Amino acid sequence: MDANATTPLLPEVVEAMRPFWLEGFGNASSIHQQGQHARAAVDHAREAVAGLLNCRAAEVVFTSGGTESDNLALFGLLGPGDHLITSGIEHHAVLHAAEALVERGIQVTFLPCTAEGLVRVSVLEAALKPNTRLVSIMLANNETGAIQPVRELADAAHAVGALFHTDAVQAAGKLPLDVKALGCDLLSLSGHKMYAPQGTGALFVRRSVRLRPMFFGGLHERGRRPGTENVAGIVGLGKAAELARAGLAGDSSSGPSAQSADALAGMRDRLEQGILAEVDEAGVNSGAAPRVANTSNLYFDHVEAEALVIALDLKGLAVSGGSACQSGATEPSHVLTAMGLSEARSRASIRLSLSRLTTEEEVDRAIALVPAAVERLRELSPQGKHLLAVSS
């Protein structure tokens, strides 16, 4: 239950990619037939991603993943003297890129969020300046699943002539990603959060937006991202985009074993209710915010999340404490801290994230395992012993 860290490949994705490693391989820039075959496959995948985003194929730039897409959006647009507005709950791919931009003479404002983990439009409006060139706010938060009011935020940015970028990495396949409805000028995707391979991704760049490349080399991706295309990976991303689009449209042919977003939300709610019915001094972080269907961030007071993650792992349940990208770090989650959680409660929070392949039986198992592990850890902790002594 750690699908926000990475998702498995759907079988259809593997099947689509297989020939491009074996008999059908080629460099998409080659003139011969193998090259043409690879080029056609890349073009087809570009159309599929454009179909998911409701944009033109030429507006899709293939990258190596969400981190590169975020960096390309920010570094590709901003120069000395520009003002960037982002938020304190962004993924490190945006936060650390923004910090690096400060060193290059870009002014950066990090917006706060509400206790539910939402960025308010009025807060953005108050921070806009005449030199604000870009606003970058994520669509769905990777730790809490909270869905940001991107359309309203984009409108506010456009009202002063700024561009709007959204990191939609954790929203792909979970929410409609129509860039016209969302009103964004740039949008990041990552393959391995949407059942395509790790090391694949895309950046939507509206046609009117001029982007400087971060790398220099050939003229691939219309000069915006040089380097020989990862043909098999791009084909996988295209297939995953097709499946995501069909899944959102409620098309049951979107994969025999894949759950729909509605089914996932039902499983996630059952999981939360099942666990919280058995544990006291526990709750849902961002529970009152609109959330993507698969994500649940739970706190269990008087428990160290790291110990809980290990205890559950030993029982065969994979979950995450804070975000997986910072595992090993001893700092509490920057997202939960920005929401105003105490350090103790941030350190007592874990994330369970379901995939489209999660089964009802697995939910049952988690409902049995999590309360038992929490109870055991509370018994072992000095704080927990104290609580038991008081209550007995």
Ligand SMILES: Cc1ncc(COP(=O)(O)O)c(C=O)c1O
């Ligand atoms: C919201 C968000 N943005 C960006 C990324 C980075 O994507 P990638 O792992 O493809 O570099 C992640 C990965 O966890 C993410 O959750």
